[in-house]
Amino acid sequence: MAxxxxxxxxxxxxxxxxxxxxxxxxxxxxxxxxxxxNYAGELDRYSSNFAERISAVLxxxxxxxxxxxxxxxxxxxDGLHTTAMLSEETENHNVQSIKNNANSVLxx
Amino acid sequence: MKDTIKVDYNxxxxxxxxxxxxxxxxxxxxxxxxxxxxxxxxQSGSAVEALTxxxxxxxxxxxxxxxxxxxxxxxxxxxxxGMKTLxxxxxxxxxxxxxxxxxxEFLEEVKTQLALAFALPxxxxxxxxxxxxxxxxxxxxxxxxxxxxxxxxxxxxxISKIQNKDKDKYYDECLQHLGKMQSIYDNNIxxxxxxxxxxxxxxxxxxxxxxxxxxxxKNNPDMLKSFIGAQISLMLLETNKDKATEMEKALAExxxxxxxxxxxxxxxxxxxxxxxxxxxxxxxxDLKAKANNPNATGEIELAVAGQLADLKNALGAKxxxxxxxxxxxxxxxxxxxxxxxxxxxxxxxPTGNTISVIFTSIIDPETNPLGVTTSLDVSKQIQPxxxxxxxxxxxxxxxxYDETWAAIGVxxxxxxxxxxxxxxxxxxxxxxxxxxxxxAVAPAMIIPGTQDPSSPSYDPLADLPYDPNKVV
Numbered sequence: 202m203a204x205x206x207x208x209x210x211x212x213x214x215x216x217x218x219x220x221x222x223x224x225x226x227x228x229x230x231x232x233x234x235x236x237x238x239n240y241a242g243e244l245d246r247y248s249s250n251f252a253e254r255i256s257a258v259l260x261x262x263x264x265x266x267x268x269x270x271x272x273x274x275x276x277x278x279d280g281l282h283t284t285a286m287l288s289e290e291t292e293n294h295n296v297q298s299i300k301n302n303a304n305s306v307l308x309x
Numbered sequence: 310m311k312d313t314i315k316v317d318y319n320x321x322x323x324x325x326x327x328x329x330x331x332x333x334x335x336x337x338x339x340x341x342x343x344x345x346x347x348x349x350x351x352q353s354g355s356a357v358e359a360l361t362x363x364x365x366x367x368x369x370x371x372x373x374x375x376x377x378x379x380x381x382x383x384x385x386x387x388x389x390x391g392m393k394t395l396x397x398x399x400x401x402x403x404x405x406x407x408x409x410x411x412x413x414e415f416l417e418e419v420k421t422q423l424a425l426a427f428a429l430p431x432x433x434x435x436x437x438x439x440x441x442x443x444x445x446x447x448x449x450x451x452x453x454x455x456x457x458x459x460x461x462x463x464x465x466x467x468i469s470k471i472q473n474k475d476k477d478k479y480y481d482e483c484l485q486h487l488g489k490m491q492s493i494y495d496n497n498i499x500x501x502x503x504x505x506x507x508x509x510x511x512x513x514x515x516x517x518x519x520x521x522x523x524x525x526x527k528n529n530p531d532m533l534k535s536f537i538g539a540q541i542s543l544m545l546l547e548t549n550k551d552k553a554t555e556m557e558k559a560l561a562e563x564x565x566x567x568x569x570x571x572x573x574x575x576x577x578x579x580x581x582x583x584x585x586x587x588x589x590x591x592x593x594x595d596l597k598a599k600a601n602n603p604n605a606t607g608e609i610e611l612a613v614a615g616q617l618a619d620l621k622n623a624l625g626a627k628x629x630x631x632x633x634x635x636x637x638x639x640x641x642x643x644x645x646x647x648x649x650x651x652x653x654x655x656x657x658x659p660t661g662n663t664i665s666v667i668f669t670s671i672i673d674p675e676t677n678p679l680g681v682t683t684s685l686d687v688s689k690q691i692q693p694x695x696x697x698x699x700x701x702x703x704x705x706x707x708x709x710y711d712e713t714w715a716a717i718g719v720x721x722x723x724x725x726x727x728x729x730x731x732x733x734x735x736x737x738x739x740x741x742x743x744x745x746x747x748x749a750v751a752p753a754m755i756i757p758g759t760q761d762p763s764s765p766s767y768d769p770l771a772d773l774p775y776d777p778n779k780v781v
Binding site: 233236237240243244246247248249250251252253254255257258259262273274276277280281 | 310311313314315316317320321323324327331338342345356359360363364366367378381385388392404406504505506508509510511512513
């Protein structure tokens with residue numbers, strides 16, 4: 202990265218912040234997909250038009266852009282985790298991983 | 310339309326709560342990221358830069374998708390409330406099941422049976438007498454049975470009374486009950502099925518969410534402001550931030566620093582910048598083009614052709630779901646974002662601090678008009694630029710600069726600012742050198758003459774170190 206001549210990271214604070222992010226963000230992703238899919242399956246047993254359509258929307262939610270956004274949150278927290286644990290020498294590799302992750306979840 | 314509806318309201322209420330929790334979690338995630346960002350701001354490093362960049366993306370995704378979730382939750386809530394108002398199970402945790410044709414058949418059956426039950430033939434008094442046998446089976450021994458006649462007569466009177474008086478009363482009473490049942494069918498059951506059908510069709514429509522968002526916009530200008538801000542944030546994030554030159558960044562800073570920042574640049578462009586929901590919005594107008602437009606009004610037009618064309622190219626290259634179609638007049642903007650905003654054309658007319666956004670349906674303007682005008686006062690949205698927001702400047706096409714350098718073999722040219730400063734400094738240095746030379750060195754090189762310049766016979770050519778008349 203051009204323009205960066207000095208790397209300064211407060212590891213201890215980083216660890217503290219990573220805990221915050223990891224705890225609060227990751228459970229959202231783990232939960233939302235199964236929750237929405239469960240509800241979609243439950244709604245399938247009903248005979249209402251409303252239920253059928255909401256079921257489809259929930260399936261869309263669990264596989265579409267919302268999920269991508271949650272993945273973003275997750276990757277961000279993963280990035281913090283990884284950054285905190287890696288040494289300066291391997292940071293470039295870490296940066297590349299973050300960018301690759303970003304590309305993989307950007308909308309197509 | 311369905312004939313049978315089986316539905317458990319509790320499931321939808323649970324979904325609504327999950328959506329609310331999900332929205333809250335997104336908000337919590339954003340808050341957490343804010344806290345983390347304040348820490349990252351004190352750090353430096355490539356990974357920190359990359360993480361900060363990702364954080365901007367997350368913020369924009371969250372802002373845009375939160376709308377969809379909020380709209381979905383609101384729709385579910387209003388639908389469940391509406392359906393429960395029409396028909397609800399006695400036990401709140403039970404599943405309700407209604408078959409419309411069965412109810413209709415039942416009503417018809419009741420109506421028919423009631424009509425049959427009360428369609429008794431009229432009774433006419435008879436003069437026929439009753440007899441009883443008092444001896445051998447011979448008519449000679451029969452006597453008139455007046456007691457039985459009295460009983461039959463009393464029964465006849467009762468039946469006649471029922472026929473002529475009570476029958477109508479009870480029939481009317483039954484019809485009233487039937488009317489109540491019919492009323493429930495007409496006012497609750499039919500609307501219940503219609504509502505279910507309508508909501509089902511709404512969600513089946515690929516434009517369902519845009520239409521719902523649009524309805525929200527009509528009633529909630531703040532939501533529209535936020536939406537525009539979030540959408541523009543996404544546009545900016547999707548473009549290549551690095552394309553913005555140093556000069557453009559400086560220009561953006563200069564514009565923003567003026568507060569009320571409309572400015573006319575040297576190339577005749579009117580530029581107006583404001584911040585909506587933290588997103589920088591820049592509008593440019595080619596005043597020359599405007600002068601040539603005989604239909605131009607006093608309003609400022611949004612000249613987006615060049616700007617959005619750049620965005621379109623940038624996004625098209627990324628395979629994004631954004632689609633920008635710029636109208637031939639350079640004013641109408643058709644925006645598609647993941648199927649969300651495709652329901653309308655937006656015609657944006659900024660005037661002073663007010664932006665008028667005129668939406669018209671692009672689905673079927675004749676049969677499905679969605680036209681509405683919403684005006685926003687964005688004066689409160691004008692904020693001092695943040696260092697990071699400057700990075701979001703919309704870039705203009707400056708490829709000629711790089712191409713020119715590339716033509717002479719320079720693949721990594723200096724920035725325009727650096728080049729300009731370099732040329733300026735170089736020019737000053739050269740001028741200073743010439744001046745110093747003329748003052749210090751040149752006088753020492755002058756060969757003194759041998760004549761007195763004040764003498765009448767002074768010949769300036771005689772002292773020259775060469776013969777001016779000599780032909781070489």
